[in-house]
Amino acid sequence: MPGYELFGAEERKEVNDVLETGILMRYGFDGPRKGIWKAKELEQEINKTFNVAHSQLLSSGTAALTVALSALGIGTGDEVIMPTFTFVASFEAVISVGAIPVMCDIDETLTLNPKAVEEAITPRTKAVMPVHMCGSMAQLDELKAICDKHNLVLLEDACQAIGATYKGKAVGTIGHAGTFSFDFVKIITTAEGGAVLTNSKEVYEKCDQFSDHGHDHIGKDRGADLHPYLGYNFRISELHAAVGLAQIRKLSQFLEMQKRNNRIIYDALKDVPGISFRVIPDPAGDTGSFLSFFLPTEDMARTAAAELGAAGITGNFYWYDNNWHYIRKWQHLQNGSFMSRLSEDQKKGVMHYSNMAYPVSDAIMSRCISSSISLLWDEAQAKDRGQKIADILKKVVAAHTVNA
Numbered sequence: 530m531p532g533y534e535l536f537g538a539e540e541r542k543e544v545n546d547v548l549e550t551g552i553l554m555r556y557g558f559d560g561p562r563k564g565i566w567k568a569k570e571l572e573q574e575i576n577k578t579f580n581v582a583h584s585q586l587l588s589s590g591t592a593a594l595t596v597a598l599s600a601l602g603i604g605t606g607d608e609v610i611m612p613t614f615t616f617v618a619s620f621e622a623v624i625s626v627g628a629i630p631v632m633c634d635i636d637e638t639l640t641l642n643p644k645a646v647e648e649a650i651t652p653r654t655k656a657v658m659p660v661h662m663c664g665s666m667a668q669l670d671e672l673k674a675i676c677d678k679h680n681l682v683l684l685e686d687a688c689q690a691i692g693a694t695y696k697g698k699a700v701g702t703i704g705h706a707g708t709f710s711f712d713f714v715k716i717i718t719t720a721e722g723g724a725v726l727t728n729s730k731e732v733y734e735k736c737d738q739f740s741d742h743g744h745d746h747i748g749k750d751r752g753a754d755l756h757p758y759l760g761y762n763f764r765i766s767e768l769h770a771a772v773g774l775a776q777i778r779k780l781s782q783f784l785e786m787q788k789r790n791n792r793i794i795y796d797a798l799k800d801v802p803g804i805s806f807r808v809i810p811d812p813a814g815d816t817g818s819f820l821s822f823f824l825p826t827e828d829m830a831r832t833a834a835a836e837l838g839a840a841g842i843t844g845n846f847y848w849y850d851n852n853w854h855y856i857r858k859w860q861h862l863q864n865g866s867f868m869s870r871l872s873e874d875q876k877k878g879v880m881h882y883s884n885m886a887y888p889v890s891d892a893i894m895s896r897c898i899s900s901s902i903s904l905l906w907d908e909a910q911a912k913d914r915g916q917k918i919a920d921i922l923k924k925v926v927a928a929h930t931v932n933a
């Protein structure tokens with residue numbers, strides 16, 4: 530997924546425009562900034578690229594989730610259904626607004642199983658938050674139908690899936706709101722940054738205000754702005770937005786390269802006995818940033834991951850043992866290791882859901898490896914890598930089959 534791999538003259542030029550004026554802040558200073566508005570320009574570019582009415586840039590993807598949850602009115606005691614497989618930012622944001630993350634089983638799409646979501650709904654459920662993990666997408670039609678039926682908010686965590694589409698629409702623009710992350714390892718980067726995308730004017734205006742201490746941003750004098758709501762500071766800087774402007778113009782090129790290299794690896798692995806692939810609800814909309822596959826057993830997956838590492842083939846993730854992406858290793862959450870005190874009610878809810886057993890998710894994640902796709906491989910390098918991975922997988926599957 531990494532846009533940082535193709536950082537170059539375009540990014541330097543955009544940043545330089547800002548350095549020339551020295552106006553590093555996105556608001557105000559209308560005269561001295563000499564017409565340079567990188568954050569505003571990037572928001573317009575996002576709206577156009579992803580065909581969405583509004584977007585609000587923020588200081589990170591985690592900030593984007595936090596701001597979106599607040600703007601959507603989610604707070605104390607509300608339950609937010611999210612998958613057991615995601616990055617920790619998803620539950621951090623939910624907890625930060627006083628709500629309770631309700632971990633829910635995934636299926637072989639590697640994100641929310643709609644049936645499990647329906648079973649997880651309680652009278653306190655306010656939102657469903659699918660996470661479009663590893664560049665691919667959730668079953669959005671099914672999840673949207675559930676949200677409509679139960680009058681719930683659908684908030685898409687699309688931080689890892691910038692440029693993915695579902696039935697022709699950009700992911701992140703299908704729910705009530707969606708979020709992108711532009712951190713350093715995402716599909717496009719601003720070094721640090723994020724965005725909320727929404728087609729609701731009301732949600733957008735609340736995001737705009739909340740992320741800048743409640744400023745209503747009406748008129749030209751910041752000091753005279755009114756504050757209809759309390760806010761916080763999750764602003765992005767002009768320097769970061771400038772990098773994003775160069776990156777978003779290269780997004781379609783990044784996606785093309787990723788998809789090509791992904792296809793080459795897929796072709797090398799598709800006939801390996803025993804290997805199956807992540808189910809992608811709309812294959813045409815996949816970003817290609819990862820190729821995720823399953824081995825027949827946990828033992829084989831763990832051995833394969835170790836052998837890939839030992840052979841020096843980097844970028845193959847065995848999430849089941851990863852501290853940051855799967856519930857099994859979120860001991861800080863399960864133990865309630867909060868730096869400051871939560872309400873008893875929130876803490877009880879957090880502990881309850883994070884300590885439940887998730888055997889269905891375990892059975893899927895324990896067999897899964899995600900192989901990341903680089904923008905830097907030419908065709909020959911991708912083929913060589915695919916062949917090497919295929920050889921290791923064949924060997925591992927054959928060895929275990931003989932032993933069995």
Ligand SMILES: *Cc1c(COP(=O)(O)O)cnc(C)c1O
Binds near residue numbers: 615618619689710
């Ligand atoms: C990266 C990521 C985030 C958080 O983004 P940051 O910009 O790093 O704060 C949230 N959710 C998912 C799924 C992510 O991968």
